[in-house]
Amino acid sequence: RSPEEVEKEKQCLVVKEQLRSYRWKQAVLATAVIAMIAGLSAAGLVLVHPDDYSSYQPSNTCLDIAIPVVLFELFVLYAAWRRGECGGLNEAAQFVSSFVLVVITSKLWVFSQWGTRPAAGAVVGVSGCVVFVQFVLFVQATSLTATERLNLRWGAFKQILRPYFIPRGLRNKIFVVLTWIVLISGKVCAIYSPIILGQIVTNLTATPPTNPMGLIAIYCFLNLVPSLLQEVQDNLYVKVWQVAYAEVAETTFTHLHALSLEWHLKKRMGNIVRAMDRGMNGADTLMYYSMIYLFPALGSAIAAFVVFALHFQQREIAAVCFLAFGTYAWVTFTITVWRRKFREAMNKHDNEMHDKASDSLMNFETVKCFTNEEHEVNHYISSVHEYQKGSFKTQASTSVLNVSQSTTIQLAMLGSLLIASYCVVHHDDGFAPGEFVAIQAYVMTIFNPLSYLGMIYNSIINSLVDIQNLGDILIAPIEVTDAPDALELATTLLPSVGRAPMPGRSEDAAAGVSVEFRDVLFKYPTASATQGLKGISFTVPGGTTTAIVGPTGSGKSTIGRLLFRFYDVDAGSVLVNGEDVRHCTQHSLRRLIGVVPQDTSLFNETIRYNIKYGRIGATEEEMIAAAQQACVHEFVMRNDGGYDTMCGERGLKLSGGEKQRIAIARCLLKNPPVVLLDEATSALDNQTEREVQKAMECLEGRTTIMIAHRLSTVQRADQIIVLKDGVIVERGTHLQLLAVPDGAYAAMWNAQLL
Numbered sequence: 001r002s003p004e005e006v007e008k009e010k011q012c013l014v015v016k017e018q019l020r021s022y023r024w025k026q027a028v029l030a031t032a033v034i035a036m037i038a039g040l041s042a043a044g045l046v047l048v049h050p051d052d053y054s055s056y057q058p059s060n061t062c063l064d065i066a067i068p069v070v071l072f073e074l075f076v077l078y079a080a081w082r083r084g085e086c087g088g089l090n091e092a093a094q095f096v097s098s099f100v101l102v103v104i105t106s107k108l109w110v111f112s113q114w115g116t117r118p119a120a121g122a123v124v125g126v127s128g129c130v131v132f133v134q135f136v137l138f139v140q141a142t143s144l145t146a147t148e149r150l151n152l153r154w155g156a157f158k159q160i161l162r163p164y165f166i167p168r169g170l171r172n173k174i175f176v177v178l179t180w181i182v183l184i185s186g187k188v189c190a191i192y193s194p195i196i197l198g199q200i201v202t203n204l205t206a207t208p209p210t211n212p213m214g215l216i217a218i219y220c221f222l223n224l225v226p227s228l229l230q231e232v233q234d235n236l237y238v239k240v241w242q243v244a245y246a247e248v249a250e251t252t253f254t255h256l257h258a259l260s261l262e263w264h265l266k267k268r269m270g271n272i273v274r275a276m277d278r279g280m281n282g283a284d285t286l287m288y289y290s291m292i293y294l295f296p297a298l299g300s301a302i303a304a305f306v307v308f309a310l311h312f313q314q315r316e317i318a319a320v321c322f323l324a325f326g327t328y329a330w331v332t333f334t335i336t337v338w339r340r341k342f343r344e345a346m347n348k349h350d351n352e353m354h355d356k357a358s359d360s361l362m363n364f365e366t367v368k369c370f371t372n373e374e375h376e377v378n379h380y381i382s383s384v385h386e387y388q389k390g391s392f393k394t395q396a397s398t399s400v401l402n403v404s405q406s407t408t409i410q411l412a413m414l415g416s417l418l419i420a421s422y423c424v425v426h427h428d429d430g431f432a433p434g435e436f437v438a439i440q441a442y443v444m445t446i447f448n449p450l451s452y453l454g455m456i457y458n459s460i461i462n463s464l465v466d467i468q469n470l471g472d473i474l475i476a477p478i479e480v481t482d483a484p485d486a487l488e489l490a491t492t493l494l495p496s497v498g499r500a501p502m503p504g505r506s507e508d509a510a511a512g513v514s515v516e517f518r519d520v521l522f523k524y525p526t527a528s529a530t531q532g533l534k535g536i537s538f539t540v541p542g543g544t545t546t547a548i549v550g551p552t553g554s555g556k557s558t559i560g561r562l563l564f565r566f567y568d569v570d571a572g573s574v575l576v577n578g579e580d581v582r583h584c585t586q587h588s589l590r591r592l593i594g595v596v597p598q599d600t601s602l603f604n605e606t607i608r609y610n611i612k613y614g615r616i617g618a619t620e621e622e623m624i625a626a627a628q629q630a631c632v633h634e635f636v637m638r639n640d641g642g643y644d645t646m647c648g649e650r651g652l653k654l655s656g657g658e659k660q661r662i663a664i665a666r667c668l669l670k671n672p673p674v675v676l677l678d679e680a681t682s683a684l685d686n687q688t689e690r691e692v693q694k695a696m697e698c699l700e701g702r703t704t705i706m707i708a709h710r711l712s713t714v715q716r717a718d719q720i721i722v723l724k725d726g727v728i729v730e731r732g733t734h735l736q737l738l739a740v741p742d743g744a745y746a747a748m749w750n751a752q753l754l
């Protein structure tokens, strides 16, 4: 198996492990929350309940707490046994807390018989807290087993979600706080309104009926306020979202530009852009659905349970709804986790589809040349079919989820309405139709938002996947970094093109910046051991020209990449002005060097933009002067649009020679003390080449590294280096090298003369 396959398998295992621990945590969370709420509300009931509610039986409270607590205990023990991973201190803590819990719960019954009410309440409260502590310990135990990578991912998650809670700037923080205040106020009004509705019905059904005009007004007002606040909240949230989006976008984009060239070469650009887009939208979806929708809905549901138990004295209905609530959540989580793989497969094929389309269209010319249109269409359509298959499975599994959810809701409705109607018919506890109506309204309050729970949970899971993908980008290590004590290389300013020489700068210019490669060993991370540069040493004294020639693939452009520090050398060092490039800031290093690359890629912008990219902020005159020197001005002027002509994607609307001359103009405008010309004039005809070369003579006085295949262009170099298979085989001036009998340079020269 190839290393790639092994790596992929490892990644799959990590993801599976993560899913498993995620599922455990969800289940434990659900059980613990149930136990905790039962425990704490029972404790509240015992402690706070006024004496006139004499119907209350402490022993019932004990059952309320004891059953979920024992269930939770069993679950924790089972989970710990299944995973067998809660080692060391954590295991001891688990054991002790379990023991304490079992003792307390077993004593509850005793308390209920003989104890005082406050004492029983205190015991129940303590057991609720122990459950909570145990839950925290359990989650910790499961996270302990997570691999380092997962922890890192969690770091990325935090980085992505943080701006939603703690954005930069006081004003933005106030927006966040206001959103929460408005949200909570709206929910409180909504919770109170069914009680008023119940009172209205009670007034109307009383004998004789009274006209509850005031109550009706209050009821309408309580219904109006939440919808008004909802609008306020939506508007506030837009602000929160915008701020967070901008912060995450900035972090991601900065990180992408800090990553190494190697990372970018390995990745498909389409995937990165999509992962970025989806991840940022995913963070928004996650926050909106969970913080603005789901948690408030859960809060309302819990409030409704409390109202059932305390206000209506209907613990049976509370229990039925609670059970349905738990079942609903469990069904939703289980099915959603199961169907996650369909969504992921769909995403994968969606990506594939887009990649194939863009790849094919970008290579439009090649496709035409080889008349492979049909092949391209088939290639693309196969991905479309795969995507559609995945999309069907996603839809089918959604239906399974929806059916299960609706069934659970309707069963809950059936149970609670049956109990409520029974109470009305038998006039239990003075139960009147008013209470029945209120209870019906509360059941709706609990389950209405839940009808979206599946969709919300799905969106949240999808967002988690999307955020994880963005997180993967954010945790990608920056391979080439500045040392903490990195030096700023002094920029030797040269008189700018089109500008009069700066007084007092000529000495610096004459001194130039020297470049040295000292015993450089380097191979690309993905290349085999025999490839790469094998112990290269040469010096380019300041202000001189060194040419590098050699067969294709011998490592000439690699030398340039090392000079720019796109990669770090494996051994030896690259020195600029005597400083190791690893000890200098990348920014100051790259500011010193100008490059005309082997294949120029231009922005899909105007020619002006592309030339000025060499020195953003250059004046129009400087830009035109540089263009004239690079012999591109006339060509530009022949275009109707002049300097406003668009270059097309990656500059494809221009010929190779035109692109090359724009790159030269850009480099002239940057006006750096070190120039790297990688086949800078290879695409030009002889006449233009000569003109451009003349233009480049103004670069003289600078340190120049010139890579060329056409040896006629390097004759005048102060030093010529012949590179072959990553080794320097010859060095000297043109004449010296020609004089070497059977020399590699002489052979190349003779071959080109023929």
Ligand SMILES: Nc1ncnc2c1ncn2[C@@H]1O[C@H](COP(=O)(O)OP(=O)(O)OP(=O)(O)O)[C@@H](O)[C@H]1O
Binding pocket: 262, 265, 524, 525, 526, 527, 531, 532, 551, 552, 553, 554, 555, 556, 557, 558, 559, 598
């Ligand atoms: N990012 C990379 N990862 C792995 N191998 C690479 C990478 N870039 C280049 N190579 C390989 O390294 C070797 C040297 O490449 P380099 O671009 O330096 O050649 P060159 O001498 O400039 O050739 P040419 O004259 O064709 O431009 C080649 O075999 C090439 O395939």
Ligand SMILES: [Mg+2]
Binding pocket: 556, 557, 558, 598, 678
């Ligand atoms: Mg090259």
